[in-house]
Amino acid sequence: MQNSFEILQNIDLFNGFSEEEIRESIHCLKGYTKKYQKREIIFSKAAPLPTFGIVLTGTIFLSSEDITGSTFIFTELSAGDIVGETALQFTQTGVEYDVTAATDCEILFFHKENIVQPNKVICALRARIIENLFTLLLQKNQELYHKLDIVSHKNLRNKILHYLHLQSQKSDTQHFTIPFSREELANYLIVDRSALSRELSRMQDDGLITFSRNTFQLL
Structure with missing residues (x-):
């Protein structure tokens, strides 16, 4: 103690x-x-x-x-x-x-x-x-x-962005680590893991985020 x-x-x-x-x-x-x-x-x-x-x-x-x-x-x-x-x-x-x-x-x-x-x-x-x-x-x-x-967002990208923005606000930085593995994040967002991984890659290609494992940066 x-x-x-x-x-x-x-x-x-x-x-x-x-x-x-x-x-x-x-x-x-x-x-x-x-x-x-x-x-x-x-x-x-x-x-x-x-x-x-x-x-x-x-x-x-x-x-x-x-x-x-x-x-x-x-x-x-x-x-x-x-x-x-x-x-x-x-x-x-x-x-x-x-x-x-x-x-x-x-x-x-x-x-x-x-x-x-x-x-x-x-x-x-x-x-x-x-x-x-x-x-x-x-x-x-x-x-x-x-x-x-x-989870009320029907669009997968909007779900991901909303979650990441909340984590950014919680951490008070644009560069942060989330507590979830990829499978756990899919379970949290109630989405398919493969679809989540594909969309994260597209978001990185579109210049919205960068990430490595469970560490993210909003751009």
Whole structure:
């Protein structure tokens, strides 16, 4: 945990907290960190979900399978993002998706009862944590809106450009690395992988982008 405090001070869950307040919050709310290796399952679909987490390092995927067994990645989460937020509901049976480590990652977990049932844990900073959690949930909804906006484009090139522009804005640079392999990007955009690869090559020939593997530059 000691090595994570610099990261913790820069995530929205602890916005406005001093290092001492972060330590106090994690201690009284019984937070704990856990590390996962790439491709390791974090949450499984329909499994009980007693905890929610904040991504400290790395990237994770939220995905599901259709009736044919094809994988659909509907969002990716990185440092500062909330995962398993449905645990905060008073009644829930589990997540409706799989959560997988896309890279090696570390997550800070809290048990839901320590947040939603104040009689379980007395913590002077709990109200501020809940306020910041509300902000995180609003951001999560905005990310899902962005995804819907991307996949609503019927034209493949427009889908790709919209996604790349959002990644550029997120990285605050025209040259950036996306968290997806080519197959994963196809699953995320809900398109055929071969068609995606062909269109990326055409976009490079047309002077719109340059790329090497999962590193892109908008021109």
